[in-house]
Amino acid sequence: MSSVLKFTKNLTQDHLEEVLGGGRWAAESLSVALSIDDIETAIAALSPDSTQSAIDTALVEGVHRALPFTRREAADPRVWQWLCVSHFPSLVWRRWAGGEPAPAELHDALKVPLYPRFLCRASLNGMSRNTLARLWWTAEHLGDYDLARSALSNQDMFQNIFERSYGIYPPAARACLGRFQGRKESEIRAAAKWLQQAASTTVLEALDEPEIAAVLDEALQET
Numbered sequence: 001m002s003s004v005l006k007f008t009k010n011l012t013q014d015h016l017e018e019v020l021g022g023g024r025w026a027a028e029s030l031s032v033a034l035s036i037d038d039i040e041t042a043i044a045a046l047s048p049d050s051t052q053s054a055i056d057t058a059l060v061e062g063v064h065r066a067l068p069f070t071r072r073e074a075a076d077p078r079v080w081q082w083l084c085v086s087h088f089p090s091l092v093w094r095r096w097a098g099g100e101p102a103p104a105e106l107h108d109a110l111k112v113p114l115y116p117r118f119l120c121r122a123s124l125n126g127m128s129r130n131t132l133a134r135l136w137w138t139a140e141h142l143g144d145y146d147l148a149r150s151a152l153s154n155q156d157m158f159q160n161i162f163e164r165s166y167g168i169y170p171p172a173a174r175a176c177l178g179r180f181q182g183r184k185e186s187e188i189r190a191a192a193k194w195l196q197q198a199a200s201t202t203v204l205e206a207l208d209e210p211e212i213a214a215v216l217d218e219a220l221q222e223t
Helices: 013-020 037-044 053-066 077-087 089-097 103-109 112-118 124-129 133-142 145-152 155-162 170-180 185-199 209-222
Strands: 005-007 027-029
Touching: 005 077, 013 077, 013 103, 013 112, 037 053, 053 089, 053 133, 053 145, 077 089, 077 112, 077 124, 089 112, 112 124, 124 133, 124 155, 133 145, 133 155, 133 170, 145 155, 145 170, 155 170, 155 185, 170 185, 170 209, 185 209
Parallel strands: none
Antiparallel strands: 005 027
C-alpha cells in the first residue's frame, strides 16, 4: 500500500520546476494512514480518450472516497501539493496540458497558468485550481456525486460557482447548477456576478435553495 503524505512546508513556485524535475522536497506522514491505491486504480481506468472535464467527472468520486479527510485536514494545501507534484504529476499534465513533457522540455512546458494546478493555497481560489483538491471539495460541498460530476462537466460553470464565495454554501451551489445547465457562458457569468453582488447585501445562508434559485431566475431574465 502506498500511503498519502504531505510536504512539511508549502512548495513555492520558485521550486516547483526543480521538484517536478526530480528534486527533493521534504514530506511527512499524515496523522491517519491513507492509501492512494484507489486513486491510482481510478486513474488507470480512465479511457485513453478522456481529456479535460471528462477526466474530472471520471475521477471525482474515486478521489473523494479514497481520501476520507475531515474538512480541516483537507484545507491543508501541503497534502494536495504532495499528491499533484510528487505522486500524480502525469495526471496534472494530462488534464491541463494534454500530456507530460519530456524531461528536456519541462522548463518550456511549465507555463504560469499551470502552477496552481500543481500547487495549492489555503484559499477558495487555491483549492479550486489544484487538480485534485477541486475534485474532493466539489464532492464534499455538494454531498452528491452525480451533482459533482455535473458541476465539473463544464469548466466555465465550475469557476463561476466554486471560485466565488457563495459556492461554499451548498444550497447556493445546487441552485446555480440547476439554473446554469445548458446556458451560454455570457449568461452564466452575468448571473454569477449578480448573485455575488446580492451576497454582499443579503445573507445567503438565510435563504434556502428555491429562494436562491428565484434570485438567479431574476438575474437570468435580466441577461
